Amino acid sequence: MSDLSSYEAKIRAAASPAELDVLELDVFSRKHGALTLALKDLATLPAAEKVKKGQELNHWKTVLTDALTERRRTFTAQSVGTLASEDKLDVTLELPPRPRGHLHLIPEFIRQVDDVFARMGFQFVDGPEVESEKYNFNDLNIPEHHPARDSQDTFWLMGNEGETDPAKRFVLRTHTSGVQIRYASTHKPPFRIIYHGKTYRKDSDATHSPMFHQFEGMMVGKDVSLANLKAVLVTAMRELIGRDVEFRFRTGFFPFVEPGLEMDMMWQGDESESREGKWLEMGGCGMVHPNVLKNCGIDPDEWQGFAFGFGVERPLMIKHQIPDLRSFYHGDLRFLRQF
């Protein structure tokens, strides 16, 4: 039986499942297996030897079957272990950060404007960037020969030549104030509205750009006052800038408000900034001129209100201490990613 006993050691030392399969056939194959052949030989033995040999073969059958099972189990365990270590899915693993986009500063600020004014009861309305002379100037009480209408300041659309009706002469709106007229002439007071968008003027330097954004509001009611205007603006600007900024109101002239005011904020750049300690104009405001109410079909003896029109870029310059307004439009990702 030395033959069969040698198989035990071979099985235990088998290096792979394939090797194990070969060994299994060597022992148990019905045609040539060593054990099968030995069992066949039993029949040729004398009765006395048969019993002893039979017991011995049975012993080896059990031993070799167990050895095969055990060796197989170690291979299975190893392969599961390999799978677990090579193809593992670790849900706790931290992934490398993925670049994420975000809104540009300007639309982000405009959304905040909507949000802050909505909480004060203002309703969002909209108007076109190509505006008629009537809405951009005439109905806002801006006289025919006012310098604002000058082609030095205003982008006039081609095709106005020969047209005399101001409702049919068009400009790229120089401010968002035309939306006041559009809304007030089609709605009954009381109302509170907020609107914003792109505006165009022939201006370009560190604090002016030929295209810039404004947000503007109007509130009309029975007893809306200048005190209400200040309260609304100070509340909104503090919230939009996100900290307490120094501001001041000074008288300003706009044909569509009386009295008219301008709101300035203190530039708070660091010491090295040239603008340190200077006032930056945020925009204009005031009580709606009676002529404007009349132009909209609203009786100025019964109703009164305020309006304001602010730049979007200016408060953002203050908020983030950006010295040059033109940086907003350069599309330089090193600039944009800071915010």
Ligand code: PHE
């Ligand atoms: N439209 C004015 C401007 O563009 C701002 C303004 C709006 C002033 C409303 C008073 C009232 O400068």
